[in-house]
Amino acid sequence: PRQARGDAALVALACDELVMGPQAVLGGEGAAAIGGRQADALVVAWRQAVGQRDARPWSLPLALVLPGFQVNRMVQQTTGRVEYFSEKELQARADRADWQLEAVLAPGPLAVTAAEAERYGLTGTSVESFRALAERYGLSGDVAVVEPGWADQLLDALASPRLAWLLLLIGGAGLYIELNTPGLGFGGFIAMVAFIVYFWSQYLHGTSGWLEVMLFVAGLVCLAAEIFVVPGMGVLGLGGGLLVIASLVLASQSFVLPANDYQVRQLQWSLLGILGAGVGVGVFAAAVRQWLPSTPVLRHVLLAPPESETAGIEDPVEGLVGTTGVTTTRLAPAGKAEVDGQLRDVWSEGMLIEPGTAVRVVAVRAGRVMVLPQPPQEPA
Known part of the structure; x- marks a missing residue:
């Protein structure tokens, strides 16, 4: 050292x-x-x-x-x-x-x-x-040296700010993919592995424990509740975001508040890594929205960006009430469905709806298209 x-x-x-x-x-x-x-x-x-x-x-x-x-x-x-x-x-x-x-x-x-x-x-x-x-000291021959092995070097590398931000970037990108392709599970799996490796490396490095993990999980639960359960309030979303950031910062350092210049510098590196990962996720999200909807595999589960600013005016969502469509992804409760010949972001009213289910638009609330399963038609 x-x-x-x-x-x-x-x-x-x-x-x-x-x-x-x-x-x-x-x-x-x-x-x-x-x-x-x-x-x-x-x-x-x-x-x-x-x-x-x-x-x-x-x-x-x-x-x-x-x-x-x-x-x-x-x-x-x-x-x-x-x-x-x-x-x-x-x-x-x-x-x-x-x-x-x-x-x-x-x-x-x-x-x-x-x-x-x-x-x-x-x-x-x-x-x-x-x-x-x-x-x-007159040493000759093979001298036994006590030095870090490959596992210790790998652990130090993963826990260092140079690679820790990359794990956060991969985890954030995986979450974004999962939110935009519900039902596939690929993005969620990548995010889970990245965050597990992040907290595991910090734990073995002596800076993380169960508190940081619980804060992170609680933050994700609050964010999920803000998106899927009580959207629009903002309190759970803000609180969940702060919990996630706090857990990531605390996991990378052995103190809560800095007490000397060395700890201040370490806190700056932690925040810089999180900021870099956030910027990277933003760039990744912009690239995904631009290029992935045109790929053959994902074009049926990703909503392509509008081609012009007047696209929403020409086809207002308020006029969709009463129309029918078919889900292309699982609604849990958010997902995508083909309604009136176009792929749209839709929400179910607190229920899970499987892909390929016929649905009917029952309401449009704050720009969100709410759907329910179409009841089967009785034989004449």
């Missing part, structure tokens, strides 16, 4: 020797904000686990992790040795009178490069490559 931010820096600094690459970063703000009693417990644990065991100063490593932790650069007057102490560590030393303040470092959490870590005495040196590391 190229970075060990936040409390991950203490894992690296707990080693007897630490070697960094030239582009590596140690410490600084991380995905988890540390403060309050958690910070106090971390100070006690670090002092007991590392400071007392190795008899080395314990303040500087904590300054890389804890917000507001203050460390000073001190010089020993008798030897000229330089160390970095907090005020608490300095007062606990028996030779505290021999140390003189030289500089005050910026409050934590500090982020240091390889050169700065070497200057602070946190690392012995930096190396350009693993080969240089092996030569420095």
Whole structure:
């Protein structure tokens, strides 16, 4: 890894020797904000686990992790040795009178490069490559290296913003296809797989749980209710959309509200990914409405866009009441039917109607064509 931010820096600094690459970063703000009693417990644990065991100063490593932790650069007057102490560590030393303040470092959490870590005495040196590391320590032959396998690399790739937005784009495009081709199920299946992979990768990455999944499902239920059950109100649609967006954002991060600059940047990436996926779905929808209705397979289930702005005026839907037609897709309760010789978007009044069923237009409400099954004709 190229970075060990936040409390991950203490894992690296707990080693007897630490070697960094030239582009590596140690410490600084991380995905988890540390403060309050958690910070106090971390100070006690670090002092007991590392400071007392190795008899080395314990303040500087904590300054890389804890917000507001203050460390000073001190010089020993008798030897000229330089160390970095907090005020608490300095007062606990028996030779505290021999140390003189030289500089005050910026409050934590500090982020240091390889050169700065070497200057602070946190690392012995930096190396350009693993080969240089092996030569420095005299390693020969096959050296067992602990590194991520292909499954870990795939997981990191799927959970990264670079690919996560693509999964959202595929899921959104699948939902759009399913809504415009009811009864086929192909788009719904693609959307289901894409969203499952998205939440699964974020779950294994440690940022998603059941809360995000339940928020997402609840949002979809609200959107479906707005479209099929109580259209026109807008409350369920707006609330469902917000729930879906919140679930996708929370699934990609380990916090709810950002508490430091690192988390703010992570939130920006999450929102940018969702925005990019939304724009992509919009472009896909425009392309589908333009090209797919002319394809032989889907022209009977997709409604082609009107050829001119006067098409709706020449054939007003208000005059369709009483006409009959045949459903071309399943009405659940929305779908498509061939009415008066044209393919139209129609709605049933809360019932499921199978394809190929004869229907009659019973009402037109807010531009929506409402149909009911045509009763079978009695024999004369």
